[in-house]
C-alpha cells in the first residue's frame with residue numbers, strides 16, 4: 001500500500017474508520033454538487049461501502065485512492081481511477097474549510113507523480129463541472145490542457161450538466 005507525503009499532507013489508503021468523516025465532508029452541498037457520481041444525501045453507510053471497494057480496485061490495478069490528511073485530520077481524497085490501457089482519470093475533493101490554500105494542487109501533484117512515475121501511466125484525463133472554475137485552475141496548474149466539453153449526468157444534482165474535459169501526457 002502506497003503512502004505519499006508532501007510538504008503539508010499525508011496521502012494514505014482510506015480505512016473503515018474514515019467513513020464518518022467522509023460522510024460529514026460530503027454532506028456539504030457545496031462539496032458534493034461538484035462531484036459527478038456521488039449520491040446525495042451522502043451517508044456513513046455509503047462511505048463505508050465505498051471504502052470497501054478501494055483494496056480490490058487497487059489489487060486489480062483499476063484505481064488508487066488516497067485519503068488526504070493534514071496535521072492528523074482527514075480533509076478529503078485524491079485518486080486516479082478508471083485505469084485502463086495506460087490511461088487513468090485524476091479526481092479530488094476537500095472539505096470546504098480547506099479550500100483556497102493550495103491543498104488540492106499539492107495533493108493532485110503528488111498523485112499525478114505517482115501515476116506517471118509509479119504506475120507508469122502514459123496519460124491522465126480529468127474533468128470538472130463548467131461552474132467549478134477552481135478545479136479547472138488546479139488542473140491547468142498541473143499542466144493539463146482543455147480538450148473538450150460534454151453533457152454528462154450529475155448524480156447529486158440529478159440532471160445533466162456541462163463538463164469540461166482535460167488531459168495531459170507523461171512528462
Ligand SMILES: CC(C)(COP(=O)(O)OP(=O)(O)OC[C@H]1O[C@@H](n2cnc3c(N)ncnc32)[C@H](O)[C@@H]1OP(=O)(O)O)[C@@H](O)C(=O)NCCC(=O)NCCS
Pocket residue numbers: 030031032034035092093094095098099100101102103104105106127128129132133134135137138
Ligand atoms: C475544487 C477544489 C478541489 C479546489 O481545492 P483548493 O485546495 O481550494 O484548490 P487550490 O487552492 O489548490 O487551487 C484552486 C485555484 O483556483 C482558484 N480559484 C478559486 N476559486 C476560483 C473561481 N471561482 N474562479 C477561478 N479560479 C478560482 C484559486 O485562486 C486557486 O488558484 P491559485 O493557486 O492560482 O490562486 C475544492 O474547491 C473542492 O474540493 N471542491 C468541491 C469538490 C470538487 O469540486 N472536486 C473536484 C471535482 S472536478
